[in-house]
Amino acid sequence: MSPTSNHGRSPHRPAREDASAIAAQPRTATGSSSANSSRRSEAARLAVLNAADDLLVEHGFEGLTIEGIAAAAGVAKQTIYRWWKSKVDILFDNLVLDAGSGLVWPTDPADPADLRAYIHRFAAFLGTEPAGHVLQALLGHAQLDPRTAELLHTGFLDALRARDVAHTRTALGIPEDEAAALLDALLAPLYHRALVLRLPLDPAYVDGLLDQHVPR
Amino acid sequence: MSPTSNHGRSPHRPAREDASAIAAQPRTATGSSSANSSRRSEAARLAVLNAADDLLVEHGFEGLTIEGIAAAAGVAKQTIYRWWKSKVDILFDNLVLDAGSGLVWPTDPADPADLRAYIHRFAAFLGTEPAGHVLQALLGHAQLDPRTAELLHTGFLDALRARDVAHTRTALGIPEDEAAALLDALLAPLYHRALVLRLPLDPAYVDGLLDQHVPR
Amino acid sequence: MSPTSNHGRSPHRPAREDASAIAAQPRTATGSSSANSSRRSEAARLAVLNAADDLLVEHGFEGLTIEGIAAAAGVAKQTIYRWWKSKVDILFDNLVLDAGSGLVWPTDPADPADLRAYIHRFAAFLGTEPAGHVLQALLGHAQLDPRTAELLHTGFLDALRARDVAHTRTALGIPEDEAAALLDALLAPLYHRALVLRLPLDPAYVDGLLDQHVPR
Amino acid sequence: MSPTSNHGRSPHRPAREDASAIAAQPRTATGSSSANSSRRSEAARLAVLNAADDLLVEHGFEGLTIEGIAAAAGVAKQTIYRWWKSKVDILFDNLVLDAGSGLVWPTDPADPADLRAYIHRFAAFLGTEPAGHVLQALLGHAQLDPRTAELLHTGFLDALRARDVAHTRTALGIPEDEAAALLDALLAPLYHRALVLRLPLDPAYVDGLLDQHVPR
DNA sequence: CAATAACCGAGACGGTACGTCTTGTCTTGCG
DNA sequence: CGCAAGACAAGACGTACCGTCTCGGTTATTG
Structure with missing residues (x-):
């Protein structure tokens, strides 16, 4: 996740006001990324994203389920719903x-x-x-x-x-x-x-x- | 349904071997439509097709369900499954x-x-x-x-x-x-x-x- | 289920108006019990009742779950919810x-x-x-x-x-x-x-x- | 809480060995109440007990939840789990x-x-x-x-x-x-x-x- | 001109996944 | 350390549809 995109970090609550998911310089050092406000588990976040990617390739979009992602990522379903709709x-x-x-x-x-x-x-x-x-x-x-x-x-x-x-x-x-x-x-x-x-x-x-x- | 397409008429059983869904002359005189082998109910067929169209516009593809189509068409679910996959x-x-x-x-x-x-x-x-x-x-x-x-x-x-x-x-x-x-x-x-x-x-x-x- | 009790037979829909769950002679011959309105599966009904009994003894009331009963009875959860609240x-x-x-x-x-x-x-x-x-x-x-x-x-x-x-x-x-x-x-x-x-x-x-x- | 009952004070850890929750003389002066060892917050303890009572009357036993008590008492869930099972x-x-x-x-x-x-x-x-x-x-x-x-x-x-x-x-x-x-x-x-x-x-x-x- | 076979409506069935809820544990700061 | 806050894994809840399967009740030829 690009540090200029707060999509996954601070989820639906604060309403997506992000105007540049594709930053010109996505890699700019944002030490402020350490402003990693919440206590969100980075491990869980990455496990979910990777599991989703894997399962999409494996089973296709229709066969991709939240329960499947949760199971594959070793994560509770609620952890997914907390951060993604x-x-x-x-x-x-x-x-x-x-x-x-x-x-x-x-x-x-x-x-x-x-x-x-x-x-x-x-x-x-x-x-x-x-x-x-x-x-x-x-x-x-x-x-x-x-x-x-x-x-x-x-x-x-x-x-x-x-x-x-x-x-x-x-x-x-x-x-x-x-x-x-x-x-x-x-x-x-x-x-x-x-x-x-x-x-x-x-x-x-x-x-x-x-x-x-x-x-x- | 164009008479040259047997898609909806004689369904998955005889395997789709139809090569020209888009007939050059779809309107060829078909007194032969009486070659209408089976006892399929034309009323049910049309009710399903129309209901599906209506519900697609109304609820979108995801909100379109076989049960919904059956209910809207006043048709039994099995009647749909008999003719469409x-x-x-x-x-x-x-x-x-x-x-x-x-x-x-x-x-x-x-x-x-x-x-x-x-x-x-x-x-x-x-x-x-x-x-x-x-x-x-x-x-x-x-x-x-x-x-x-x-x-x-x-x-x-x-x-x-x-x-x-x-x-x-x-x-x-x-x-x-x-x-x-x-x-x-x-x-x-x-x-x-x-x-x-x-x-x-x-x-x-x-x-x-x-x-x-x-x-x- | 006693034939004089319609509790399990015709469920919550028609509202429990049964006044004598405990019939003096619950066993009165009612060939009419074959007036068994719906096509409810007797096998499923008995499997659920027995599974519930077994699991109550085994795990206690708190440990008794609808999902557990469904699994033990070899029945879909919805089949339970269809007939019991x-x-x-x-x-x-x-x-x-x-x-x-x-x-x-x-x-x-x-x-x-x-x-x-x-x-x-x-x-x-x-x-x-x-x-x-x-x-x-x-x-x-x-x-x-x-x-x-x-x-x-x-x-x-x-x-x-x-x-x-x-x-x-x-x-x-x-x-x-x-x-x-x-x-x-x-x-x-x-x-x-x-x-x-x-x-x-x-x-x-x-x-x-x-x-x-x-x-x- | 009667001072002769250590139930709520020093909880599950030391295992309940209390033999007389109902003391004949519950009011006997126990200067030992100053044996109020730990840094336990009396305010939190009372808030929890009162909130539980209120919510029991309001929502019934089944509707009584630890989270509900914690919220109503203005106390963290863990504070409840620390002292009560x-x-x-x-x-x-x-x-x-x-x-x-x-x-x-x-x-x-x-x-x-x-x-x-x-x-x-x-x-x-x-x-x-x-x-x-x-x-x-x-x-x-x-x-x-x-x-x-x-x-x-x-x-x-x-x-x-x-x-x-x-x-x-x-x-x-x-x-x-x-x-x-x-x-x-x-x-x-x-x-x-x-x-x-x-x-x-x-x-x-x-x-x-x-x-x-x-x-x- | 029955009988017999397919279609039809209705809807119960075993399932899967949904999105929500609560539990009990854990971690992170504040005081 | 106690505590508020709250994320986390686990798993039951009740709902919605899935696709399959009887059940009776029409038709609509066909022997």
């Missing part, structure tokens, strides 16, 4: 965690090649275990449940898009609306291929897509 | 039914404008109640459940795509691979906008998209 | 069942010795497994829970007392108030000894008590 | 406390009328809030739980009976076995009426009972 919430925390470490832009000196690199990274993230499984499951479930859709968008996708548009702008030196359009032109086929066509996002395909839209 | 199966039948009447290409004399018309029709289908709700729900659920994915692809999406590629070819007089690429370039943004961005597919947007890819 | 209800049915077969007065020709015999029978019933355990548990729980008290009195104790007073009257040929007073004088020490002093109700003690109050 | 233990302390002040024999110069007075006092104690509620609840729970039965008898009822038999002897100048039999003859109907018949122990009834067994 639902299995969707748990997976969301996993998504934020994984995105924080796996969905990053190359660091500072902006370079047009950064976009290519990032799109490749995104395709790998969406298309591979376990993070991609989680994102696909949450996107799928968001079609079925408005609360999941709300959480996924305001808590993750919106921030991700804003960040990516900004990076694209600075990387290519183009205006915001152009950056957004370019990003959509690149991401739409990836999502389409993964969610609708269910075909693999192999690097060759991604390269072809990039060649179409961004000059090498 | 799951609520996904019921929704699938509804999808095929709705697609048969709402996702058609203009009839015969091929015309380049047909593609524009069809894409508009598709956007309207995906974006509006209740058929779009059903398709979105099934696409969402397909991310969570491989059996749903299998059913949706081999039973609907693959046939739809094959048909649409063929129509695009004849409408524009282009080779198959070009037709497929063009179709993807048009559909990917629509799916992306509907499933990921959750924005409306208004005609203005669709027109803009078409202007980008197909000469007016 | 609580474990108290199950025990009550057992009590009525056991009382019907074990708490009977000698048959017709009234004889002063009948009272002696019945009091001995009562002492044995109250003091021995498993029926006595059930009655003691329900009497104990009635001190803690008004609903149990209500059920036990209006559904069992009142009818028992009325029946016993009537029998005492005809057996000894005395007026009702005298019969009631005599019965109280005999039962109070038995209950006191069983519930408060927790001493055994051996036949010698009962004989002594009888000698004190009824001429041999 | 269970809610039964807390109620027991309350019983001893109340009995110490409400269930006393007239003082010294022995007089035959003392028995009448004491029986009236006992009936009032058993039949009225809150002390009677506690005793009835504990008697009821003793039917369900052997540990409660053990505690109630060895910790309270046995000593009470011994004391009462002794007082009866000296008050009426009769041998011990006669005193015990007389006491049983008086108490059995009271317990029977309170626990089984659930009728009020009004003074008129008690007078009638006394007239039956002890010459005025």
Whole structure:
């Protein structure tokens, strides 16, 4: 869990006011992370997140149950309900965690090649275990449940898009609306291929897509 | 239910070998509908399909239960299980039914404008109640459940795509691979906008998209 | 379950209007018992009652759980909740069942010795497994829970007392108030000894008590 | 809490070896009360006892929870568990406390009328809030739980009976076995009426009972 | 023109998981 | 150390649906 996201730490009570699940610099040293207010058990938190990830891969989203997670994590059911509302919430925390470490832009000196690199990274993230499984499951479930859709968008996708548009702008030196359009032109086929066509996002395909839209 | 689809009529027993849920000509005269072998109650079948549609809109996919459908349809639970394996199966039948009447290409004399018309029709289908709700729900659920994915692809999406590629070819007089690429370039943004961005597919947007890819 | 008691048969829905759980002749031939309205499973009913009895003796009232009964009876929890409101209800049915077969007065020709015999029978019933355990548990729980008290009195104790007073009257040929007073004088020490002093109700003690109050 | 009872003061650790919860002279000056060794908070102790009493009357025995008592007393749960094993233990302390002040024999110069007075006092104690509620609840729970039965008898009822038999002897100048039999003859109907018949122990009834067994 | 077989409604059944509740233990600061 | 606060593992509670299984009561051919 990125220290800038308090999602899992201080749960539903204080209402999600977090505006940037995807921090530009998720890794900034926040000594304040030691402001680890509550007496929450870190061991239990991690055991739950890992168990959920494992069981999602093993049994699929439908076969993922709170009772199963609790049993696999060696944790009481109530400990889960104390900190998460639902299995969707748990997976969301996993998504934020994984995105924080796996969905990053190359660091500072902006370079047009950064976009290519990032799109490749995104395709790998969406298309591979376990993070991609989680994102696909949450996107799928968001079609079925408005609360999941709300959480996924305001808590993750919106921030991700804003960040990516900004990076694209600075990387290519183009205006915001152009950056957004370019990003959509690149991401739409990836999502389409993964969610609708269910075909693999192999690097060759991604390269072809990039060649179409961004000059090498 | 299109008479060329035996999905809902003679169910899981004879194993789904239906290859063209989306018939090119779903409306072929079927006096043969009297080949209606079994003593299945048409009233019950329709009551179930309608109840499922209504309850999907009312309570969402998760809140849709077999018991609820049975109660709303005034039908015994066993009557549902006799003809459908799951609520996904019921929704699938509804999808095929709705697609048969709402996702058609203009009839015969091929015309380049047909593609524009069809894409508009598709956007309207995906974006509006209740058929779009059903398709979105099934696409969402397909991310969570491989059996749903299998059913949706081999039973609907693959046939739809094959048909649409063929129509695009004849409408524009282009080779198959070009037709497929063009179709993807048009559909990917629509799916992306509907499933990921959750924005409306208004005609203005669709027109803009078409202007980008197909000469007016 | 005595056929004159509909307690377990037609459960909480039709509201307990049964006025004579303790029928004078619980065994009256009622071929009509086959007027067994619902399709309730007799096997499940008996399995639950027996399991409850066994587990009460084994683990005590507090250690008796619905889940445990369901597991021991090889029955789904919901099957128990369908027909009984609580474990108290199950025990009550057992009590009525056991009382019907074990708490009977000698048959017709009234004889002063009948009272002696019945009091001995009562002492044995109250003091021995498993029926006595059930009655003691329900009497104990009635001190803690008004609903149990209500059920036990209006559904069992009142009818028992009325029946016993009537029998005492005809057996000894005395007026009702005298019969009631005599019965109280005999039962109070038995209950006191069983519930408060927790001493055994051996036949010698009962004989002594009888000698004190009824001429041999 | 009587100072001669260390029940609540030094709890389960030193194992209850107290033989006379009901001291003949509960009020004997025990300067040793300053043996108030530990740093136990008297305020917390009293808050717990009072809260338990209040909540027993308000919600009944079953609705009485340790957490509820802790909350109502403004005390941490652990503080309760530090000093009492269970809610039964807390109620027991309350019983001893109340009995110490409400269930006393007239003082010294022995007089035959003392028995009448004491029986009236006992009936009032058993039949009225809150002390009677506690005793009835504990008697009821003793039917369900052997540990409660053990505690109630060895910790309270046995000593009470011994004391009462002794007082009866000296008050009426009769041998011990006669005193015990007389006491049983008086108490059995009271317990029977309170626990089984659930009728009020009004003074008129008690007078009638006394007239039956002890010459005025 | 019965009989016989499938369908139908109703709903009980053995199960699984839900989300809530309480228990009794443990840990973390404060005074 | 006692204490308030409260997280924790454990597990029962009562509810909702699941998918299977009778039960009688219609139809609707078919022998």
